[in-house]
Amino acid sequence: MDSKNWQKAVEFHGHVCPGLAVGFRSAELAMAKLEVSRSADEELVAIVENDACGTDALQVLTGCTFGKGNFFFLDHGKQVYTIASRAKQRAVRITVKHMAFHNPELSRLRGAVSSGNASETEKSEYEALQKRHIQNILESGEDCFNLAFVDMELPDRAVIRRSVTCDKCGEPAMETRTVKLAGKTLCLPCSKKEIG
Numbered sequence: 001m002d003s004k005n006w007q008k009a010v011e012f013h014g015h016v017c018p019g020l021a022v023g024f025r026s027a028e029l030a031m032a033k034l035e036v037s038r039s040a041d042e043e044l045v046a047i048v049e050n051d052a053c054g055t056d057a058l059q060v061l062t063g064c065t066f067g068k069g070n071f072f073f074l075d076h077g078k079q080v081y082t083i084a085s086r087a088k089q090r091a092v093r094i095t096v097k098h099m100a101f102h103n104p105e106l107s108r109l110r111g112a113v114s115s116g117n118a119s120e121t122e123k124s125e126y127e128a129l130q131k132r133h134i135q136n137i138l139e140s141g142e143d144c145f146n147l148a149f150v151d152m153e154l155p156d157r158a159v160i161r162r163s164v165t166c167d168k169c170g171e172p173a174m175e176t177r178t179v180k181l182a183g184k185t186l187c188l189p190c191s192k193k194e195i196g
């Protein structure tokens, strides 16, 4: 585990949590298997199947970001990450093995703390256990994950499309996201209002 990168991920995400740690370790292991480093441009592509904490670590480590157009979100509610390299024409899919980081005592304490029923002792127990839990995730090996090369069609590189002005609201919108309605060019929100 690279602690400097972990600090960067924590700074970006805003707090330390197990979800961030899982995303972080997933990205590290997947990138090691692919034998790639952080993507300055669009060499790497990341596909995340959830929109929770771990995806922030993925953006920091892979350099794949929403804004660059090489970070794709599939709303599956699954802690699954796929990282692909254009240069190598290969992709690795990674997910935590079932129960790999299961910790019943931590779950019990978390429940007590979040419901406000925890004693002071339980609160400090929870904090200590949570810290150790996160450390364990960060130090975990491939044995805790399902990690494999997969075949996948790489998405096209991001293209810059021209903008046109919406005839109703006057705001520029990407041409491919506008519709023609009764001779007018409308942005998507305006076209929805028009159609009802």
Ligand SMILES: [Zn+2]
Residues within 6 Å of the ligand: 013, 015, 016, 017, 019, 020, 053
């Ligand atoms: Zn978090």
Ligand SMILES: [Zn+2]
Residues within 6 Å of the ligand: 166, 167, 168, 169, 170, 171, 186, 187, 188, 189, 190, 191
């Ligand atoms: Zn409009």
